[in-house]
Structure formats: structure tokens, C-alpha cells
Amino acid sequence: MAATAPIFDLKLPRGLDFTLQNSPTPEKYLIETMPGGVALFDYNNDGLLDIFLVNGGHLTRPMQLPEKFDRANPRYWNRLYRQNKDGSFTDVTEAAGLATAGAGNYGMGVAVGDYDNDGFADLFVTSYGKNVLYHNNGDGTFTDVTEKAGVAGGGWSVSAGFFDYDNDGHLDLFVTRYMEWDTKHSKTCGGAWRTYCPPVEFPATTNLLYRNRGDGTFEDVSQKSGIAAKKGRALGVAFADCDDDGFMDIFVANDGMQQYLFHNNGNRTFTECALESGAALSTDGKPLSGMGTVFQDYDNDGKPDILVTVLPREIYALYHNDGAGLFSARSLEAGLGALTAGSSGWGVGLEDFDNDGWKDLLVAQSHVLNNVEAIDHSLHYMEPPLLALNRNGRFEHADSGITIPVAGRGLAFGDLNNDGWMDAVLTVLGGHPLVLMNRGGKRHWLAIKLRGTRSNRDGMGARVRVNRQTRFATTAGSYLSANDKRLHFGLDDSNTATVEVLWPSGTRQTLKDVRANQFLEIREVEQS
């Protein structure tokens, strides 16, 4: 049953004049259908969410070596938009020192985290090429510290995320990489219609894990942590402690193969266990075209579940956390069969858009192939985003308010206007981002900002329970994108809430009779 009124209004706020330049070519270079990321974060700590958008680059026909992508041209810059008090945005890219994206870097995604615990959110931008870590100087500017930090990586990086895998109070960094591919060794597939090749046509590659030494530098621990022991074709990544052992686990959405669940052994190593855990394949044991992913509790049982967006006829995969590190595929039971069998999903989030106490589903959609309609008349290249409201653990199609089909890719969530209702920003290949402003309503809500003391400063990885709902603090998840670090909870008709926080340090805190409809900062108690 559809909701009676649309949930969002589609806005293009004044000043937000970004166009995602992916530069499609007849050569069908795979990178051109994959960008770009979006981050919602408050870079200047003025209480308003700002927007960072990753751009692709210019592709020539054919590409000349060395690859340059024309990133010095403002048309291809990544952009930072500062939100003004009236809801408009100002492009502060140059002033913030973010105009330089690197000549050989075709932009992909973005991760946000305060890696040096200085109270200012830092940016990590992934690329086909080299990745860049921008340190937030706290004065409205950023400094490229990639070289010093040692996180440039290489190859084709896609989604990334900050998390504290060893609970040492410093945010570490996980970077997914798609495959071994470059423009020189690109090829096309298809018969009469030239298409992008499926991922299996190119060799798999490893993901990257960087351990934060706490001194502004990172150690590449991909090998010794066990992460690099598994090659894949990763596009999405999300973090949560799936077996309640106090250590964050990693879920990686792989394209055209099994998914990976890296269980954190608690000794700075990981064991890949998706197949044995039941989170690797479809209900029918088939590989998935995993793209975006989210690792949150959709059915309010306190355990983080996994949702993966995929290509048509596969059904978005929903792995229910059965406890003890085991999962079962619940896509059909949750209603995703009818909702998603004909769609292609990228960015994804489980957020409570109607504040009824259940996390809803929003997905950026569009097929990979921009000529898919010529090949298969039953499929569509551009699709409107999918909004499905959660009714006691079952998703039902709802009117998002956005009916125009777009080539959606990145998707980030946050409360842009601080009204207590979750908004979203969706990136569109070759187009402007869609800003989905929640129309709001009468239900109550609570937004929580964590302030770690013994744990990392933003409490990333904390498990926060509000009444019957649970969220894991993270900015990661979705596809290529980074979300508002504040934790949002719909309270339905409750005026108050009980809040329980389990910090990464192991500290537990409970707050009772917390007033609804407020932004609450919770500071980690310094002694247990």
C-alpha cells in the first residue's frame, strides 16, 4: 500500500550548480558509468550539513596515455558546497583548497571521518588513479596529506569508509577496489549493440585496509590483516559488529560474484566468512551483481542486517542477521521481490524517513548500460529512486515524490535543514544532483551526535539503541558516498526515549527519559 502523500520534495537549492561529468564515450570505458560519490558532512562545524560532490573527468576518444582526465578544468573539479543559513549553498571549492583532484585521477567516491580526532571531519576521495586524503584544517580549508599519510593506493578504488577496526580510538580506512582494468586494456562487449563489459571479463583485485597509527600516518595492513587474501570485484562497503563481539566487521558488495563478509577476529586480522555465514549469494545460491550496501538493523531486533543493491532480475539482497554471525536471505519475505526485480540499484540507505520507528529504504537506481533498452526492451537505463517504507519489517512501495527517471548512482543521507526528518542527496550521471527534502510530519524524533573520549572522537562503531531501534554509528555504506554522522531515530508518538550507547571502547551508557525532537550530544564517560 502506497503512502498517501509523497515523502520528499525534489529541490535544487540555490547555489548547488554541480554537474557530474562522466564523459560517456563510444569506447565504453567502464569507469564512465560508475561515478560519483556525495558526502553530507559539516566541514566547518556551523551545525549545517555541507555537500561534497565527486566528479568524474574528461575521457578522450580513445584515451591517450598518460591519462589526464582534464581535472584542472573547473568543469571536472570535485566540489564542496557550504550550506548557508537560508538553505542555499555556496561553492567554496577553491577557498577550501579542494580544486586540485590530481591529473590522472578519474573521480569515484568519498569517505568522511575525523581521522586525527581534532573535531573536524576529514575527506578521503577515491579515484581510478590515486586516492587523496584531505585533512580538514579547521579554518575552512583542507590540505592534501595523502603522501604523508600513505593512503594513495592505486588501481581503481571505489567506495571507502572510516572505521576503528582495532578499537584503539583512531579511525582506520577501508578502500574497495573494483578490478584490474585500465583504459589501455579496455574492451567492449555486446553484439549489434556495443556495451560495457561485465566484470568477469577483467581480473579481480584486492581491497585495501589502512591502520591509523595515530600520528597522521597510516600503515597498509591489507596483507597482514587477511583482507588481501581474497580478491574480488568490490563496489560497496559497510561496517557493523555483526556478531556482537565488540569488533567491527566489514561487508563488501562484490559485482558478479559472491559477496564478502570479513569477520573481525579481534586481533587485527579478519576472516572472510560470507558463504558460511549465509551472506554471500542470492536465495537461490547465485552470484550477485553487488553494488551498494548498507549494514543496519531493519527489523528492530537489535542486530545489524545487510542489504545489497544489484542488477535487474536478481532482487536486492537482504540478509537478515540471525545472531551468532549467521545470516539468512529474506529478500522475498521482506517484499523486495516485487519491488526490485526489475531495477538496478546503486546508492542505498536504511533510514527512518517517516519517523515511525522503522528504517525505510531509499535506493538510487539506473542500469549500468546506457543502451540497455535497445538490448532488452523490458529494462530501463534511467529509473526514479525507489522509496519503500518499512511496515514491521516488510517493505512497501511508497511515493517518494520523485517520478522522473534518472541515472542515479551515489546517495547520501542526512538532515539538511535540521528539522528532524531525514533528507537525501542523490548523484546523477551527466546531471545535477537531486536533493530530496523530507516534507516532514507530526511524529517525534531524536538525533544523536556522539562525542567519544576513550573511543574515536565521533564514536564511529558505537551501537546506539533508542527505544526499540538500533543503529551503528557510521558515515559509510551506500555507494561511493558518506552520510551525516549524526544518528537519527524516529520515535513515532513517543515524547521521550531511552538511549543506550555501547561505545567501541566497551563503555556502556544509558540515558532515560530523553526528551524527543532534539539534537542530543552524548559524551562518552571517561571512566567505566
Added chain:
Amino acid sequence: MRHSVLFFCLALQSISPEGARHMQAGVEAHKQGRVEAAIAEFRKATETDPEFAEAFLDLGEELMQFHDYGAAVAPLKRALELQPDLDAAHLQLGYALLSLGYASEAIPHLERVHALEALGIAQIETGQYQEAVANLGAALVKRPNDPDLLYYLGRASGLLSKRAIDTLVSSHPDSARAHQAMGENYFVLRQMPQAEQEYREAIRQRPEIPGLQLELGLVYAGAAQWDKAEGAFRTEAKRQPGSAEAAYHLGTALLQQGKTHEARAELERAEKLQPDMPETLYSLGKAASLDGDLLLAEKSWTRVIALEKETSLAAQAHFGLASLYRRQGKISEAQREMQEFKRLQSAIEPPRSEPK
């Protein structure tokens, strides 16, 4: 060649000594696999004894062995001029003409010797599909699993079917059956909106035709419009309560929408109507598992494995059992099923450049 050698032995007395020597040398060369030498000897025999039909036949046969069908035609024709009842020459000439694309000319020779497979192929080439189906079908009785025969029979049947449909569409373009046929065509081409339109028109004209709603449902299912598919399958199942296929498709449409209890009921009905259909049993296992009836799920998937053994559906059933046992905390059983799943997966789909 053996027949020819036999004829040769019987006819030795009507051939010159020199011709007989060449024939003998040709036979020896043939036995030793020296095809070119055999051709040369048989050719000399035809020159020495130009009225000796067997010499021409042997030359033609040897040229056929050399895949020189063009060169084989003349001596074979000459053999038949000299001895019109020489069946071996008819057979070889039929093959040669067919190989050269002269199907019409080949047919009388192949008919005479009842070379059913070659005759059927020639009839496909000349558009005699009905006759081709009959002859290839008869040939298949003698060689039931011959891949070439199966291929040509399938091709002949398909062409026959296409011709009938073409006739239908051109002679009765607005009939329900013509719209049904067009719907089938669009469905194959994955042009779902056009397929839907054609089926809807067919149903409007003759709603009583069995299978129309089922086919419309498949169009909706192909476009992932599961609610509409459910409606069409339900109508078909109501109209044909004895159709296991309608019950199966209705069950899968319901399952796809997460209506697990209803799906299970329909799939159980399909299984009752037509027992031991692996696809039905597999889906029944899924529906039962989602519906919480783990015993029925286990029973259904175990039966799939018994029926299918080494197929991808069996692999899926092992995967389902692994999930089911994991949920029940039966870890060793889950591991066993997962091992079987992995084994079958790698046997069925060997990885290409897959990860370590």
C-alpha cells in the same frame, strides 16, 4: 566401398584384365588409406573399361571420401547411366548433390534408397518441412540420441511451425490466434509492452482459449511485474484447475511477492497435479522454508536432489538445505550441504579468472 568391392568380385569376368588390375590396385590403395592413389587407379579402370559401372561408382565413392563432391558427381551419374538400379550410386550421388547445395536434385536419389536423414535435410532445404519432419522423425526412431538428427528435426519442426504461423498471421491478421502468435514473437524478442498488447487483444476476442492468461502472465513475469503476473496466472489457474503449470507459475509469482503461505499452497497443488517436477519441488522448498515449514522444505529439496543429482537445480537445493540447517543450528549438516553445493557449482560452472 564394401558393396562396390563385392560387385567388383562378381563382375570380374565382364572386365578386361587391365581394368581388373587397376580395380584391384585401387582396392588395395583404398585399404591402405592412400586415397589419391586409389582415385588414380579407379580412374584408369574407368578409362580402360568405360562401360563398367562399378569402376565409376568406386571412383565416385573415393572422391566422396576425399570430400571432392563436385568431382564425384560425374562418375556417379555415369555409373547410374550404365546401371540405373545401382543403389550405392544413388546414395552417393544424393549425398554429393546435397553437399553441393542441389537439394532438389538429390531428393529422388535419396528417396530411392530411403536415406531418411539426408532426405529430411534435403527437404528442409527445399521447403518441404512436413515431409522433412516425418522422415527425420522416422530416422530418429532408429538412432534416438543422434545430435545431428535431433538438430535437424528441431529445425524442421521450427520452420514448419513458423510457416503455419506466417500463414495464420497473413490470412487472419485480426484473429485471436494471430494476436496470440504475435504475442509469442514479441515475448521472445523481450518486447514486453507489445507482447502484452497482443495477448490482451487475443483475450478480448476469445477469452476461453486455454493458455492465453498463462502466456500473458509470463510476459508480466518477464518484466518483473509480479502483481500483474499473479492476476493472469490466477485467472488461468481458475480456468484450468487441473493445470500443474498454471498452479506452478501462480505459486512462483506469489513467492516472488513474499506471499509465502499462499505460494506454498499453490506449489503443493502443482506438485499434487504433476508430481516430481524438480522446478516445482525447488520452489515449494523455498516457499515452505520462508513459511516456516522446515520439514516440508527439507523434504522438497531432498527430493530435488534425488531427481536432479548433478544439475544446477540440485546445487541450488543443496544451497537451500545448507541455509535451512544453519538456521536450525545443525552445523555439520549445513557444512555437508555447502560442500556439495560448492562441488556442484565448480563442476557446473568452472571459474574463469575468479579470485583465489
